[in-house]
Amino acid sequence: MSNRYARQILFYGIGEAGQKTLREKSAAIVGCGALGCTSANLLVRSGLGYLKIIDRDFIEESNLQRQSLFDEEDINKNLPKAIAAQKKLEKINPHVRIKAFVTDLNPSNINNTLRDADVIIDGTDNFETRFLLNDFCVKNCIPWIYGACIGSIGMTMNIIPSKTPCLRCVLEDIPPFGTTETCDTAGIIAPIASLIASIQAAEALKILTGNFDVLSKGLLKIDLWRNEIKKLHIEDIREKSDCVTCKQHHYEFLSKDRYSMTTALCGRNAVQILQREMANIDFTKLAERLNKVGEVSFNNFILRLKIDKYELAVFPDGRSIISGTNDVSVARGIYAKYIGS
Ligand SMILES: [Zn+2]
Structure with a gap:
């Protein structure tokens, strides 16, 4: 050894x-x-x-x-x-x-x-x-x-x-x-x-x-x-x-059933949204679409969009963390608007 x-x-x-x-x-x-x-x-x-x-x-x-x-x-x-x-x-x-x-x-x-x-x-x-x-x-x-x-x-x-x-x-x-x-x-x-x-x-x-x-x-x-x-x-x-x-x-x-699909992240002023079905998001295509609405950056692991006071972080499987709010309904609304429901 x-x-x-x-x-x-x-x-x-x-x-x-x-x-x-x-x-x-x-x-x-x-x-x-x-x-x-x-x-x-x-x-x-x-x-x-x-x-x-x-x-x-x-x-x-x-x-x-x-x-x-x-x-x-x-x-x-x-x-x-x-x-x-x-x-x-x-x-x-x-x-x-x-x-x-x-x-x-x-x-x-x-x-x-x-x-x-x-x-x-x-x-x-x-x-x-x-x-x-x-x-x-x-x-x-x-x-x-x-x-x-x-x-x-x-x-x-x-x-x-x-x-x-x-x-x-x-x-x-x-x-x-x-x-x-x-x-x-x-x-x-x-x-x-x-x-x-x-x-x-x-x-x-x-x-x-x-x-x-x-x-x-x-x-x-x-x-x-x-x-x-x-x-x-x-x-x-x-x-x-x-x-x-x-x-x-x-x-x-x-x-x-007991697990929440939408979770306010402990004191972080952010909400996580999970997808029931695993997605496989094409970041290049998503970035092209989102470039029109806000500031986008991405790598192999994560895509981030800054828009108004919020920031969305999207992962390849469709999971997302929305920062700038603790309100799960606000976060769900932002997710549905920009990523899809
Ligand atoms: Zn015990």
Whole structure:
């Protein structure tokens, strides 16, 4: 084995055997924002076999303060986050197979996207995707690592199906839209995201190398501004509860009807619109048509149209993100007017 992993092999918890096991394993990171960038960086450097990165968004200037895989050039090139992350990570460690998915994880595509992962890392910013992940992972017996940050506070918890409480044991349902603070309403400092993602990456390394006995138990909550670290011991809530997901085995978030085709994106002043049928949009033709109504730019991954105070980003499968509004009906109207219904 090359010198690349020498220090990690020296570490008593990994060794030659652990490194070899790691090489045969795969992980998936869902959401490549502040958490996803850091955990992807750490895992790719550690030398796992295969990493999937799933993200639905493109990079904006306000991301650069904390999303450590991106730079100004990525913004100028209009790259989706998953693609920019893949390009950066391939330069860091070309021995790891990396696949980028520029998509919204939903009940229709989650099985094909995630079924062969040995561990899934939560880098999302919303509960709809987390509940979907939780149902999928409990059903398919895949460990996943919850992570969330806001302000200077971060939380993380390992979910090992049928062994530890699942997300639904802790939280019965998705908090209504607008009731939870987001990075865009309360702000965030980069170090808390970096810290939580580092913990997630360490827990993933333990899972991938089979060191289940040293996994962190319970829900860890850290406030870096007030210097508080709390461990909430919730290990026994699964025994006491009659959890819909992990006790009753009803996976309602995997049902297509439950998933919204139009979603206001968490505090981002933007709305995502999905298509029921996968399209294959010809950007050259669409750009010709839209050039008459506004400022258009496109590459292989994304077409953007600026019009009045709105900006439309269209992806090849017909999915779209409309920035400049949180109102789903306004966004739907703009989409129907310029892209088609
Ligand atoms: Zn549960």
